[in-house]
Amino acid sequence: MKKTIYLDNAATTKVSKAALDAMLPFLHERYGNPSSVYSVGRDAKEAMETARNKVAQAIGARPEEIFFTGCGTESNNWALKSVAAMRKEKGQHIITSTIEHPAVLNTLKYLETQGYEVTYLGVDKFGQISLDALTKAIRKDTILISIMAANNEIGTIFPTAEIGKIASDNGILFHTDAVQAAGSIPLDVRKLNVDLLTISGHKIGALKGVGVLFIKKGLKLPPLIHGGGQEHGMRSGTENVAGIAGLAAALEYRVSRLPQDNLTKKRDRLIEGVLKIKKSAFTGDPVNRLPGIASFVFEAIEGESMLLMLDAFGICASSGSACSSGSLDPSHVLLGIGLPHEIAHGSLRLSLCEDTTDEDIDYVIEKLTDVVDKLRKMSPVWQE
Numbered sequence: 001m002k003k004t005i006y007l008d009n010a011a012t013t014k015v016s017k018a019a020l021d022a023m024l025p026f027l028h029e030r031y032g033n034p035s036s037v038y039s040v041g042r043d044a045k046e047a048m049e050t051a052r053n054k055v056a057q058a059i060g061a062r063p064e065e066i067f068f069t070g071c072g073t074e075s076n077n078w079a080l081k082s083v084a085a086m087r088k089e090k091g092q093h094i095i096t097s098t099i100e101h102p103a104v105l106n107t108l109k110y111l112e113t114q115g116y117e118v119t120y121l122g123v124d125k126f127g128q129i130s131l132d133a134l135t136k137a138i139r140k141d142t143i144l145i146s147i148m149a150a151n152n153e154i155g156t157i158f159p160t161a162e163i164g165k166i167a168s169d170n171g172i173l174f175h176t177d178a179v180q181a182a183g184s185i186p187l188d189v190r191k192l193n194v195d196l197l198t199i200s201g202h203k204i205g206a207l208k209g210v211g212v213l214f215i216k217k218g219l220k221l222p223p224l225i226h227g228g229g230q231e232h233g234m235r236s237g238t239e240n241v242a243g244i245a246g247l248a249a250a251l252e253y254r255v256s257r258l259p260q261d262n263l264t265k266k267r268d269r270l271i272e273g274v275l276k277i278k279k280s281a282f283t284g285d286p287v288n289r290l291p292g293i294a295s296f297v298f299e300a301i302e303g304e305s306m307l308l309m310l311d312a313f314g315i316c317a318s319s320g321s322a323c324s325s326g327s328l329d330p331s332h333v334l335l336g337i338g339l340p341h342e343i344a345h346g347s348l349r350l351s352l353c354e355d356t357t358d359e360d361i362d363y364v365i366e367k368l369t370d371v372v373d374k375l376r377k378m379s380p381v382w383q384e
């Protein structure tokens with residue numbers, strides 16, 4: 001079989017051993033419904049509460065502040081739509097950044113159709129917002145700030161604690177999409193001053209289709225999903241017991257491995273090697289960046305072609321252009337950091353994991369160098 005080097009861990013991860021071990025008993029033996037009164041059900045309920053404790057502990061929260069959801073997208077929808085509904089009388093203005101994940105941006109676009117006003121804060125070339133601009137954007141009717149903890153395309157880590165302080169000083173609720181940050185950098189909801197925080201299972205070594213929303217105690221958020229009253233009436237639907245147990249185990253494992261110094265070293269080795277390619281540049285914040293994400297742009301290269309050629313060498317990577325929507329528009333994140341369209345088209349994100357070896361990195365640098373060279377030789381716009 002052809003060797004596969006998976007460097008797209010920011011898109012999804014394989015289920016970790018920790019998560020798999022935690023999940024297996026709940027699939028075939030301890031499969032009860034947590035709402036049932038008999039012991040198999042109580043057993044499942046207990047597993048859920050153990051998982052809730054673990055997640056709470058991993059982010060410095062209390063167990064009653066942890067709510068399990070169907071995915072990161074759902075958690076973001078719940079946070080934004082419910083705060084908007086709850087605070088409508090107080091105001092209808094929300095602040096975010098231009099480089100959020102579509103799960104935040106498109107939810108806010110929807111809220112705009114419902115009469116809410118959204119300010120999209122621009123970012124600098126590293127993908128950072130200005131705290132000064134944030135403070136200036138605050139109005140009397142601002143009800144919510146939603147700014148991600150770290151960006152999924154360029155790995156930039158935002159100053160979440162400072163943003164949280166500005167929000168709380170002004171009596172504004174603060175939500176952070178921490179899907180990429182969770183398990184990669186330390187997160188403490190109290191130190192960060194966050195009211196709402198989103199986590200997704202499949203980005204941290206657990207299943208697709210399970211997520212978390214942290215809701216600070218005292219915040220009476222209306223539910224997004226109504227039904228049988230699970231999760232204290234806040235998120236109905238029979239709980240994904242195995243998935244939840246897996247998410248908690250995966251997060252606990254990741255947090256126990258922080259800080260990810262080894263991963264950071266490998267990432268930097270990869271960056272150093274790739275930047276030896278002519279007319280290549282690094283994207284994102286050189287210092288405040290996630291340990292596992294290396295991102296680049298190459299002049300006179302079309303991202304899709306690069307991905308296909310890398311795939312032929314067994315290398316899985318991603319490019320900001322095209323992506324899920326199937327459109328050929330370059331990524332809003334790369335345009336957001338000020339790259340011109342033609343440069344943004346030649347983007348590449350390599351996201352590593354614990355299993356990535358030095359040999360993998362050498363192989364990727366070698367093949368990528370060849371691929372870029374080949375594509376440029378065929379390109380009408382490339383000039384040495």
Ligand SMILES: *Cc1c(COP(=O)(O)O)cnc(C)c1O
Binds near residue numbers: 072103150209211
């Ligand atoms: C993947 C991702 C999401 C969406 O999470 P799902 O569980 O796939 O719905 C949201 N935000 C960021 C930053 C992500 O990387």
